[in-house]
Amino acid sequence: MKDSVDRHIEYWRHELAGYDALAEAIAGRIQLLARHMEKPKKDSLAEHGVQLWEFQTLKNLRRRGQPYEATPGELATALGMSPAAMTKRLDALERSGYVVREHDTQDRRKVTVRLTVAGMRTWARTVDDQGLVERRLVGALTLTEQDQLADLLRKMMLVAEQNDRT
Amino acid sequence: MKDSVDRHIEYWRHELAGYDALAEAIAGRIQLLARHMEKPKKDSLAEHGVQLWEFQTLKNLRRRGQPYEATPGELATALGMSPAAMTKRLDALERSGYVVREHDTQDRRKVTVRLTVAGMRTWARTVDDQGLVERRLVGALTLTEQDQLADLLRKMMLVAEQNDRT
DNA sequence: AGTAGATATTTCGCTGGTGAAATATTCTCC
DNA sequence: GGAGAATATTTCACCAGCGAAATATCTACT
Numbered sequence: 301m302k303d304s305v306d307r308h309i310e311y312w313r314h315e316l317a318g319y320d321a322l323a324e325a326i327a328g329r330i331q332l333l334a335r336h337m338e339k340p341k342k343d344s345l346a347e348h349g350v351q352l353w354e355f356q357t358l359k360n361l362r363r364r365g366q367p368y369e370a371t372p373g374e375l376a377t378a379l380g381m382s383p384a385a386m387t388k389r390l391d392a393l394e395r396s397g398y399v400v401r402e403h404d405t406q407d408r409r410k411v412t413v414r415l416t417v418a419g420m421r422t423w424a425r426t427v428d429d430q431g432l433v434e435r436r437l438v439g440a441l442t443l444t445e446q447d448q449l450a451d452l453l454r455k456m457m458l459v460a461e462q463n464d465r466t
Numbered sequence: 467m468k469d470s471v472d473r474h475i476e477y478w479r480h481e482l483a484g485y486d487a488l489a490e491a492i493a494g495r496i497q498l499l500a501r502h503m504e505k506p507k508k509d510s511l512a513e514h515g516v517q518l519w520e521f522q523t524l525k526n527l528r529r530r531g532q533p534y535e536a537t538p539g540e541l542a543t544a545l546g547m548s549p550a551a552m553t554k555r556l557d558a559l560e561r562s563g564y565v566v567r568e569h570d571t572q573d574r575r576k577v578t579v580r581l582t583v584a585g586m587r588t589w590a591r592t593v594d595d596q597g598l599v600e601r602r603l604v605g606a607l608t609l610t611e612q613d614q615l616a617d618l619l620r621k622m623m624l625v626a627e628q629n630d631r632t
Numbered sequence: 633a634g635t636a637g638a639t640a641t642t643t644c645g646c647t648g649g650t651g652a653a654a655t656a657t658t659c660t661c662c
Numbered sequence: 663g664g665a666g667a668a669t670a671t672t673t674c675a676c677c678a679g680c681g682a683a684a685t686a687t688c689t690a691c692t
Binding site for chain 4: 555
């Protein structure tokens with residue numbers, strides 16, 4: 301059975317000299333799968349009245365463990381975005397009561413963002429649904445295949461992250 | 467060797483009941499790899515003074531073969547975006563002289579978008595660099611592994627595309 | 633032939649991102 | 663201890679996307 305990427309590749313293969321069909325098949329599917337996961341995740345969050353970017357920010361704070369704190373800058377790099385964007389996110393999250401911002405007493409340039417109880421509850425209420433989306437897609441594979449896939453993707457990740465650091 | 471996803475999972479595994487580490491490892495890496503590819507693609511296009519969204523639009527027109535035409539609506543669905551966004555893209559592409567818009571003579575609601583010679587040249591100038599980015603990442607794997615990976619991803623794609631159609 | 637509904641595109645107001653400049657604070661070192 | 667560099671956050675102007683409403687045209691039915 302062919303997927304949309306197979307059909308794309310079929311065309312370019314004849315059309316383009318020096319076309320690496322295998323690399324395109326992999327890269328193309330990674331791009332498309334990432335996009336395919338986003339939509340249902342957004343939908344399931346929307347049922348709880350939560351935005352994807354809200355969830356991601358709360359999740360990252362949660363992940364840090366008690367006392368669930370971070371600076372805006374840390375959050376921005378952890379989530380791969382500009383500090384400017386994080387300021388806007390935090391403005392909204394603070395308005396919704398999911399986080400609080402305090403000036404650091406040691407270094408008053410810094411700001412401490414802390415998850416509130418309400419923020420924690422919102423994260424907890426939505427976290428299970430998110431995994432569901434992923435499990436549905438990954439469920440297309442047997443456990444052995446999942447293991448293989450995870451390993452192969454790790455190899456690519458290591459190259460990608462290697463290059464970031466330099 | 468552990469990648470950033472391994473480290474994430476390590477944490478959640480103890481923290482979250484019913485956590486499917488394997489599914490998360492796969493989904494997480496797909497998301498991150500997609501983002502990792504975007505940046506260098508943008509950079510390499512920027513050297514030619516081209517935006518990623520410009521390239522994608524030109525590429526899709528090019529893919530249709532002679533006479534390299536499509537309607538805005540077709541382009542919008544093919545590229546997975548709203549027609550409104552496509553109008554904006556086409557406005558800009560037309561200003562740059564990469565495409566022309568004409569009213570269809572049969573059905574005057576329709577618009578025909580056609581790749582110009584300049585548009586074709588811009589696509590041709592940049593297309594090779596795009597593949598390079600992908601080959602670098604995929605190059606982390608042997609050919610056999612690439613085959614396996616492409617197949618595994620196809621299985622997930624089929625499930626994802628299946629669900630779209632319904 | 634005339635009107636209701638369907639279809640294709642564009643316009644509009646909003647959202648969440650960006651990079652660069654502005655602001656506030658701390659660090660360094662002469 | 664004061665000047666200048668470094669660091670952390672925010673503000674600003676802009677960009678590309680979205681959904682909904684507006685516009686233009688075609689189709690179908692009576």
